[in-house]
Amino acid sequence: MGSSQPVDPVHTPPPAPPARDHFGTLAVHAGAPHDAVTGAVIEPISLSTTFQQTGLGKPVGEYEYSRSSNPNRDNFEKAIASLEHAKYALAFSSGSATTAIVLQSLAQGSHVVSVSDVYGGTHRYFTQVAHAHNVKVTFTSAIEDDISDLIRPETKLIWIESPSNPTLKLVDIRRVVTQAHEHGILVVVDNTFLSPYIQNPINHGADIVVHSVTKYINGHSDVVMGAAAFNRDDLRKKLAFLQNAIGAVPSAFDCWLAHRGVKTLHLRAERASTNAQAIAEHLEQSEYVVKGGVNYPGLDSHPHRAVAIKQHLNGLGGGMLSFRIQGGHAAAERFCQTTRIFTLAESLGGIESLVEVPSAMTHAGIPQDQRESIGVYDDLIRVSCGIEDVRDLLVDVQNALEIAVVGSKVGNGVGNSH
Ligand SMILES: Cc1ncc(COP(=O)(O)O)c(C=O)c1O
Known part of the structure; x- marks a missing residue:
């Protein structure tokens, strides 16, 4: 066979998938499509709370009602998932709402182990609200060392904040994850203090990363918002259900602003x-x-x-x-x-x-x-x-x-x- 043989397009192997882009490129482009109708380079703010249907239960596009989903929130969530190396992200009306929803996803009677010096509002939720649906939290100042002693049959979640506030102590996420996963326990890391630019807890085995978007991700002290990122399909199902059912969702405008912040993170x-x-x-x-x-x-x-x-x-x-x-x-x-x-x-x-x-x-x-x-x-x-x-x-x-x-x-x- 000579080299002039035509290439058979059907049997030509597909090109290798593109290498993962670097952080700065993802920050600018992830979840940021150009507007298909006008070509606008920056996404418009979609303020409509409801979306037209052509028949009963047949929306024109993928949206029906803005609490359930809307274009700006979807785009922001895609950006956060990408920057946290996660399959999914969900946005909430504050970092505190994010914490509340993660805790509410636990069955009644669950037990949580948490680092002692968590954000004050997280401590308040753990000690004064979680018990309303019979979730108990044990705090420890040396989680890497004594987690095995604190785990009980009903322990379902480990909560880490690293660095801690305000003394900037660090937790070795991998060490905690290794022990937690032996018992089938999920590990949550509050990554607010570092942002996904400096730390990606999922790379160290964490199951859920939470953020007060109010801080570095938005970065301009003009939006209160939260987010959670994770890989597991069952978590996506549970947390997205609670996002809609509880309705602690951010506005389209706040999602747009926070997404603009992401681009310079x-x-x-x-x-x-x-x-x-x-x-x-x-x-x-x-x-x-x-x-x-x-x-x-x-x-x-x-x-x-x-x-x-x-x-x-x-x-x-x-x-x-x-x-x-x-x-x-x-x-x-x-x-x-x-x-x-x-x-x-x-x-x-x-x-x-x-x-x-x-x-x-x-x-x-x-x-x-x-x-x-x-x-x-x-x-x-x-x-x-x-x-x-x-x-x-x-x-x-x-x-x-x-x-x-x-x-x-x-x-x-x-x-x-x-
Ligand atoms: C580490 C950390 N997590 C969570 C929160 C709660 O976030 P928000 O104020 O957006 O509810 C804060 C707020 O300061 C925080 O510092």
């Missing part, structure tokens, strides 16, 4: 993390900071640095850190009132840098002895690094430290310079 998360690294290193050297009082997983001194290297993209530490200032609670308060660029406010993960004092704000509800046992002292300041120029952030931190600590010593009452 890689740029924002990378910058927030390099800013946080520089600030943490600066704080670690500062005479105005309690020795050994900087909590940041990007520092070699962090007790779980090896986990960060294994679990985080390029060992990045993320955009969150906390530190203990010299001079006690008064100095901590003064620091937060003195910064010029960092705004004194709760929340995190936005483009703008924020500071807060957990003992008086986000964690004020926890009794002092319990707070201090997990490292939340009165002088602890939590910092959410934004994407501003790091040179300005460092100057701001240094000025505020000097005023807060030296100012408090001389008692000159230097106040708010906003």
Whole structure:
């Protein structure tokens, strides 16, 4: 046979599937089709709550009623599934609604094991709401070590937050998953603090990843939303049923905004993390900071640095850190009132840098002895690094430290310079 033989199209092997695109490409393009009718490059916001049917139960397209599904939510969910390396994602009206729905998917009488320093709202749901349908939660501060002792026949779920809030402790997800899966128990990871750019819990064996989209994923402090991502078809069936039945769904507009945020997540998360690294290193050297009082997983001194290297993209530490200032609670308060660029406010993960004092704000509800046992002292300041120029952030931190600590010593009452 000569080389001039025509190629038989029927027997030509199909081209190899395209390699998986990298994060930045997926962030921009996943779930972002051009509009088929107008060619609009950016998807329109589909505000209609209902969709025409040509006959009974025969909708024109795939949509009927916006609580059940709508184009903007579908596209956002596709983007999150893609970035979390999951088959499916579902969006909810807040991170807290996401937590509630995951817990409600458990049968009555189920038992959950959770890390101790979960987000305060998660702790509140676990301790004050879950028991309404007879779900009990046991907390542990050393989940990798004592999970086997805590598992009971009715244990159905393990809940991990890594890094923890506000002390930035890490959990080795794979170690927990290995033990949990031996007993057929699902592992959920709240990945809010790192975002899918820095950590993909599903790669480490987790079954469900949850997010407060309000934070890094939306990233602009203007949407409250949540999401869960997972691979299993049975989970998709159960959680999508609850999404519709409970109706804690985000609006089409919020989905559109959050999806716009996703498109720059890689740029924002990378910058927030390099800013946080520089600030943490600066704080670690500062005479105005309690020795050994900087909590940041990007520092070699962090007790779980090896986990960060294994679990985080390029060992990045993320955009969150906390530190203990010299001079006690008064100095901590003064620091937060003195910064010029960092705004004194709760929340995190936005483009703008924020500071807060957990003992008086986000964690004020926890009794002092319990707070201090997990490292939340009165002088602890939590910092959410934004994407501003790091040179300005460092100057701001240094000025505020000097005023807060030296100012408090001389008692000159230097106040708010906003
Ligand atoms: C780690 C974490 N998970 C969940 C939540 C709850 O999210 P939302 O405020 O969107 O309900 C938060 C909120 O701060 C959080 O920090």
